[in-house]
Amino acid sequence: MRRTIAFALLGVGLALPANLGGAEPKSLVAKIQAVGSEGKGNTDAAQSWKALVKLGPSALLEVLTGLDTADPTAANWLRAAVDAIAERELAAKRPLPIEQLEAFIRDVKHAGAARRLAYEWLVRADPKAADRLLPGMLEDPGVELRRDAVARVVKEADEQFAKDAKDAALKTYQKALASGRDRDQVDHIAGQLKKLGQTVDLPAHFGFIQRWLVIGPFDSSGGVGFKAVYPPEKQVDLNATYPGKGGMVVGWKEATAEQVKDNYALIDFNKVLTKYQGAAAYAFAAVESPKEQPVEIRASSNNAVKLFLNGKEVFFREEYHHGVRFDGMIGKGTLKQGRNEIVVKVCQNEQKEDWAQTWGFQVRLSDAIGGAIPFKVLPEKPAAEKEKQ
Amino acid sequence: MLRSAITRSVLVLAFLAAPDALLTAHCRAADWTQFRGPGGGGVSDDQDVPVKWSSTENVRWKAALPGRGLSSPVVADGRVYVTACTGWQQNRLHVLCFDEKTGKQLWERQFWATGLTGSHPKTNMAAPTPVTDGKFVFALFSTCDVVCLDRDGDLQWYRSLTGDYPTITNQVGMAASPVLAGDTLVMPIENAGESFALGLDKATGKNRWKIERDRQINWTTPLVMTNNGKIEVVLQSPKELTAVDPATGAKRWSYEAKGIASIPSAVAGQGALFLPAGEFTALKPRSDGASPEVLWNSIRLKPATASPILYKDRVYSLNGGGILVCADAANGNVLWQERVKGPFSASPVIANGKLYAVAEEGVTTVVQLGDKPLTLATNEVKPAADKDLLLATPAIAGGAIFLRSDGWLWCIGAKKEQ
Known part of the structure; x- marks a missing residue:
């Protein structure tokens, strides 16, 4: 009966009267959300976690809602509380609040991960829920x-x-x-x-940029190129030339991505620039966005990579030849309406092994769940390339 | 030779001992509390582990696991803890607890990966073995998420190390297991980004110390040992072996060498430390902070993936060809070698004078150790599926050997009356 009343109260947005030292679920969730870096707040969070779990199912929706605004660290504290509460209720053969969970899941304003967590417990309590819910979730934001x-x-x-x-x-x-x-x-x-x-057309389905302008090699002997800021990193001037690796003069040139093995839109610098070691190269694409929109610049590479959006670094990883993972590198930002500049910096190291000779990347533009976003690559090119045509 | 003889005598004095004293009140001596058991030596005193079994014979119980893991089960105070990972991007991290007697799943906690989830296909996010003091279990994942749960599954603390130190990156996958040294949880986070070893207050998860390590990927598990009456944690990296004070992280001593192994971990006991390296090396740590004395080297003992094991006066190593090599721990002289069915990702373990070598496809070879090896049995458990491999080092406790495959946790032991 008490649980029934509790859920009725929660259903109209009222807090359940505290049953543990006056603590309400909301304040306990807030204490967990306050955990900081390097374990700051862990002691308070641990006490709050225990208090929340002791509250049982009456705290469940408050904890799930807390996931909407929790950072990744706090989110894991909260999900463990949801699991503990729900697991113990089912083990004791007590019902979970099925209707409230389902309402939470259907409300797409809640975080996708929180809704999925609620869904998993709902399905355990009510296996038929999958048939009710999933057909309507093909366009789910989670x-x-x-x-x-x-x-x-x-x-x-x-x-x-x-x-x-x-x-x-x-x-x-x-x-x-x-x-x-x-x-x-x-x-x-x-x-x-x-x-x-x-x-x-898989490259199009995923939203890969398939046409680039590339420049290089710049020096990266001993890995210096990753931190070095070469001119294309400051400003893209497609008609400029620069001193490159070993004193050679480098300028921008067009490159078309290729679908090769596991890559949908690979720029292979070994092909478009010829093979270098201890080298850095840049790729540039001007993309037109029909509107201001959040973007994830998702890259795959076996090399050290930096990603820039409109002159701002949005991602870096200095790791070489440890495997290529689809979407393994993600830089987040916002495309402005109209023209945007995307620059990719890719550094190759000096490993001698056969498997360490790849030097390239692929990049796509997506929304937060990996769907291609609308954009167009602008046909910009160096004046010299235009004259060739 | 004289030097070796003198050294051997000194060894008997147990200048350096496996840390049985580190067992807490919540652990039984027969518990298996971390990667390769208490002290990380891979040796159990258990007298009752079966010699023969199959998928149906001597199976005390088996439990389905939700996902893959290279991590070993750990066993303490009647509970078996296992980690696993699931999800098409390996982004779900699981800690599971089973009743040691019945195999009943008591609880499961899941966490979302906050670090990188890419890895070599052979490994996965549940590669590090958890460690327990019997009261709490501490689980580290390849994603550098660390959790502490009590034996009932109550969360004590959680850390996202990638959240704290965002340049951590190892797309091959992390695998070093955490160890407990007193009240400090020690874990090496060596990778292509910010690399360090971390000593956490086991009660709160907060940093006690953090020391810089070389930026290189490394999968070795630290060794906790007692040197001249003091507990030391030995961190093994490709260029250096470093012993630190577990309370402060202060360096006690170090040993530099080329080609120190980055996969198989060192083992200590009988006064020496046995280090997989370009040449397998036996070291005698000193008490004055000086670099250890090199007792002997042997190219013939160089292991592949499996960590070496020390039992009584002999050291055993599984090489890349599936040859089990036995050598005199005092001088490195090879006494015998025996081909064993591999390949191996798991390290061998020893119980009651028998070595158990678990091959990836489910066959465990049991070798009676002695002046000559005697293969007692080759036992196969049928995997649940074609790709259901046994990559985890087994655990031994309560008269049973615990095998962990991608899909199952097997408790192999004679049936006990409930």
């Missing part, structure tokens, strides 16, 4: 819920394909592709569509 929704459609398409219902499978795969964001799912869908006679 990456994991959307992934599950796409997976259901892919499963349906696979079954149709297995039964040789080609027309139905084609339509169902196309439906899945429209919502697919994760590489593994999209690759599977594209592979199946190819079998059905339809080729998917």
Whole structure:
């Protein structure tokens, strides 16, 4: 009865009267959200965590809501509280607040990760919830819920394909592709569509920049190039030339990305500049955005990389030849309406092993869940390149 | 030779000992509390571990795991703790607790990865083995997320080391396991970005100390040992072995060498420290801060991935060809070698004079140790799926050996009356 009253109160936005030293869930969540770097606030957070968990399900929605504004550190404290509360309720064969959880999940104003967490517990308590919720989540802003929704459609398409219902499978795969964001799912869908006679433009689907202007090599002997600020990093002047590695003169030249093995839009500096070691190179693209919009500049490379958006460094990682991961490097920023400048700096080190000879990158522009955003690469080029035409 | 003989005599005095004294009130002597058990030596006194088993024979219980992990199970005070990772981008981190007797899952906590989740396909985010003092379990993940939970799953503290030190990066994957030295949780975070070793207050998770380390990827687990009555933590890096005071991080001594291993970890005991390196090296730490004395070197003992193991007066090493090499710990002389079915990612363990070598595809070879090796059994547990590999070093506790595959935790032991 008490829980029922508690949820009724929470449902109209009222705090549950404290049952532990006067602490209310909201204030306990706030103390956890206050954890700082290097363990600052851990002691207070630990006490609050215990108090929250003791409150039981009456605190559940407050904790889930707290995830909306929690930083990654505090979010993990809070999710552990949700897990502990829900796990203990189910172990004691007590019901979870199914209706409240479902309402929380359906409210897309809440953080995607929080909604997914609530969904996982809801499905444990009510396995039929997946059938109720997922069909409507193909365009969900939460990456994991959307992934599950796409997976259901892919499963349906696979079954149709297995039964040789080609027309139905084609339509169902196309439906899945429209919502697919994760590489593994999209690759599977594209592979199946190819079998059905339809080729998917994967570089376009993912939003890769396929035309660049590149310049280099600049010196990076002993790794100096990563910290060095060469002229293209200060200002892009497509008609300028600069002293490069070993005294050579370097200027901008066009480069078109290639779909090679696991890369959808690779710029291979070994090809477009020739092979150098201990070298840095830059790539530039001017992109036009139809509106001001948040952007994730998602790069993949086996080299040390810096990403710049409109002259501001938005990402760096100084690591060489430890594996290429799709979207492994992400710089966040905002595209302004109209022209924007994207610069990628890629440094190659001096390792001698065969597997350490790759020097390149690929970059795409996406929203926060990996969907391509609208943009156009502007046909800017050096005057010398224009004259050639 | 004279020098070796004298050294051997000195060894007997146990100038340097495995830290049994570090066991807390919550741990039984027979517990398996960290990577390669108490002291990191991989040796158990357990007399009852089975010699033979199969997927059905001598299986006390088995429990499904939610995801992959190279981490070993750890066992203390009747509970078995395991970590795992899930998600198509390995971004879900799990800590699970099972009842040691029944295999019943008691609780599970999940965390979102806050650090990088890229890795070589062979490894994954649940590569470091957790450590427990029986009351609390401390789990570090490849993502550099660190959690402390009590035995009932109550969160004591959580740290995002990548949040604190954002240049940490190792797209091959991190794997060094944390260790406990007194009240300090020690973990090396050596990678291509900011590299350091960290000593955390185990009660709060706050830094006690942080010392700079070389920027290079390294997967070795620190060694906790007693040197001249003082506890030391030995950090193993490719260029240097460094012993520090666990309370302050202050350097006690160091040893520089070329090609110190970055995967197999050193082992200590019987007065010496045995270091996988370009040449396998036996060292005798000193008490005055000077670099250790080199007792002997041997190219024949150079291990592959598996860490060496010391048992009684002999040192054992599994090389890249799947050869188990046994040598005299006093002088490095090879006494025998035996081919064992591999390949191996797991390190061997020893119980009751028998060495257990767990191969990736599920076959464990049991070798009776002695003046000559005797293979007693090759035991196979059928993996749950084709790709269900056994990459984790096993744990030994309560008359059982705990095998961990990608999909399952197996408790191999004679059935006990409940």
